[in-house]
Amino acid sequence: MTSPTPTREDKPNALSQPPQEVWPVVIIGTGFSGLGMAIKLREAGIGPFVLLERAAEIGGTWRDNNYPGCACDVPSPLYSFSFAPNPNWTRLYAGHDEIQAYLVDVVKTYGLRPHIRFNQEVACSRYDDKTRLWTVTTTSGESYRARVVISGMGALSDPALPNIDSMEDFQGERFHSAQWNHDFDVAGKRVAVIGTGASAIQFVPHLARTAQRPHLFQRTPPWIVPRPDRPISPSERALYKRVPLAQKALRGWIWSNLELRALAFTGKPVLMKLAERFARKHIGSQVTDPQLLEQVTPKFTIGCKRVLLSDDYYPALMRDNVTVVTDPIARASTTGLETRDGKHYEFDAIIYGTGFAVQRQIPRGAIFGRGGADLAELWDEHMQAYKGTCVTGFPNLFFLAGPNTGLGHSSMVYMIESQIAYIIDALRQMKDGGWDSVEVQASAQARFNKTIAARQANTVWATGCRSWYLDDRGCNTTLWPGFTFQFRKTTARFDAEHYAIETTRDPATSADGAAEQSATALVQ
Ligand code: N01
Numbered sequence: 001m002t003s004p005t006p007t008r009e010d011k012p013n014a015l016s017q018p019p020q021e022v023w024p025v026v027i028i029g030t031g032f033s034g035l036g037m038a039i040k041l042r043e044a045g046i047g048p049f050v051l052l053e054r055a056a057e058i059g060g061t062w063r064d065n066n067y068p069g070c071a072c073d074v075p076s077p078l079y080s081f082s083f084a085p086n087p088n089w090t091r092l093y094a095g096h097d098e099i100q101a102y103l104v105d106v107v108k109t110y111g112l113r114p115h116i117r118f119n120q121e122v123a124c125s126r127y128d129d130k131t132r133l134w135t136v137t138t139t140s141g142e143s144y145r146a147r148v149v150i151s152g153m154g155a156l157s158d159p160a161l162p163n164i165d166s167m168e169d170f171q172g173e174r175f176h177s178a179q180w181n182h183d184f185d186v187a188g189k190r191v192a193v194i195g196t197g198a199s200a201i202q203f204v205p206h207l208a209r210t211a212q213r214p215h216l217f218q219r220t221p222p223w224i225v226p227r228p229d230r231p232i233s234p235s236e237r238a239l240y241k242r243v244p245l246a247q248k249a250l251r252g253w254i255w256s257n258l259e260l261r262a263l264a265f266t267g268k269p270v271l272m273k274l275a276e277r278f279a280r281k282h283i284g285s286q287v288t289d290p291q292l293l294e295q296v297t298p299k300f301t302i303g304c305k306r307v308l309l310s311d312d313y314y315p316a317l318m319r320d321n322v323t324v325v326t327d328p329i330a331r332a333s334t335t336g337l338e339t340r341d342g343k344h345y346e347f348d349a350i351i352y353g354t355g356f357a358v359q360r361q362i363p364r365g366a367i368f369g370r371g372g373a374d375l376a377e378l379w380d381e382h383m384q385a386y387k388g389t390c391v392t393g394f395p396n397l398f399f400l401a402g403p404n405t406g407l408g409h410s411s412m413v414y415m416i417e418s419q420i421a422y423i424i425d426a427l428r429q430m431k432d433g434g435w436d437s438v439e440v441q442a443s444a445q446a447r448f449n450k451t452i453a454a455r456q457a458n459t460v461w462a463t464g465c466r467s468w469y470l471d472d473r474g475c476n477t478t479l480w481p482g483f484t485f486q487f488r489k490t491t492a493r494f495d496a497e498h499y500a501i502e503t504t505r506d507p508a509t510s511a512d513g514a515a516e517q518s519a520t521a522l523v524q
Contacts (some may be wrong), residue, residue: 029053032103132396152401223308261409406479414484
């Protein structure tokens with residue numbers, strides 16, 4: 001990785017210490033979001049800040065998802081920070097180990113470790129209207145007072161487990177793909193996999209090679225297209241090291257190509273017909289068994305759920321030792337799973353590839369804003385924010401990868417960087433203006449979400465399939481319905497005119513003596 005201003009990792013500095021026990025900024029999480037935010041705060045001279053990490057290591061979803069075969073389905077020159085290119089990727093689509101190593105390297109290069117408090121799982125964040133400060137408490141009982149809280153918790157952090165009758169009776173091994181039990185040797189074992197999403201299609205080929213007779217319980221077959229992966233040769237890597245512009249050009253080329261897909265996803269779902277023909281050809285070329293072909297050919301519009309990339313999934317299903325089960329699971333027993341048609345299957349282990357609790361990512365009692373409002377209650381109907389970043393009633397709270405910032409066609413890191421720039425501009429304006437708090441106006445948030453909802457109506461995600469993109473009411477609360485450059489444009493400047501602003505000079509503050517606290521500067 002190359003960085004313009006590398007700093008020593010181990011050297012604590014002033015920015016890692018809180019002044020007067022109030023942190024100007026607390027960041028939650030150390031995945032791409034939290035780390036990128038911290039780097040840009042440093043560059044802007046805003047802080048001190050602290051990053052709270054629930055685990056003992058950095059990495060977020062890329063730390064947790066380390067199942068066999070885990071890799072990124074976005075090319076790595078784009079699935080990395082624009083300001084920290086990595087000339088050392090060994091493949092176009094990097095595997096888990098390389099991505100996690102990249103993030104560890106970013107932490108080292110930018111000297112972030114002294115800013116991180118590990119094993120600090122945030123239990124509750126509460127805003128105090130009088131002091132205009134947040135108090136963030138962790139499950140270990142520590143608390144951090146802060147002027148600004150930035151959530152980098154992400155949407156794909158908490159596994160979703162299926163609600164299957166009597167599952168607790170099963171005596172074998174059970175785990176979710178994001179909590180892979182590496183101590184459990186699958187070799188020669190009878191293994192059930194529940195789910196056939198992005199994660200499952202990556203680890204099933206491994207199980208097909210190692211386990212005795214994997215059974216794949218499929219509810220809906222996904223659309224899968226070829227994965228145009230390739231090694232990046234040593235000479236190509238040397239070129240990227242010597243001429244960073246060459247890798248930048250590759251990044252730009254990948255970005256533009258992926259961006260074209262947004263047209264089909266969001267404007268003209270009819271264009272998806274071409275993609276569907278391509279995917280059908282892929283299935284047909286790899287699945288020669290007519291019964292399996294029928295089982296794995298999707299019946300919904302391609303793109304309605306995430307389009308997956310794989311060259312080794314269908315060949316894995318074609319193996320004699322692998323069985324695809326499409327009868328719904330009725331219940332579990334002490335020794336296995338029973339399907340609705342009355343068949344019973346015995347297993348040594350059940351592996352959940354059932355995805356994440358995206359729609360219920362903020363539990364009740366976790367975030368309290370102005371007047372003690374509980375964000376989870378507010379989001380009961382629909383998760384929504386302004387520009388995926390701020391929520392009315394929750395001053396000085398910023399979300400990275402928040403509602404409607406997800407993508408079906410390109411790199412989340414690009415979206416995260418857009419939000420980071422927006423937040424940095426917000427904090428700069430707060431600092432320059434001597435503002436205590438910024439809170440998005442309800443009218444601006446409502447207008448923004450009305451536009452988003454209208455645009456969702458024409459997207460491929462609204463063509464009738466069930467996916468985690470939609471909430472219980474069928475509202476798409478997760479994806480950005482447009483090009484990524486449009487999101488960048490909308491977040492290019494912090495539009496203070498759409499925010500309610502409170503300053504230290506407000507009588508309400510000084511009257512009760514809170515002005516002293518509120519003077520916590522957003523700068524060292
Ligand atoms: O989860 P999923 P995932 N009984 O939600 C099935 C990202 N990601 O962990 O389709 C039976 O995609 C469910 O069936 P159905 C990416 O954004 C990125 O695989 O709902 N089955 C489905 O088959 C992705 O979208 C990379 O009918 C049940 C599967 O479980 C997201 O993570 C790599 C069930 C869940 O699929 C999540 O992917 C991997 C039940 N009760 C993941 N409940 C990259 O490369 C659910 N299912 C960047």
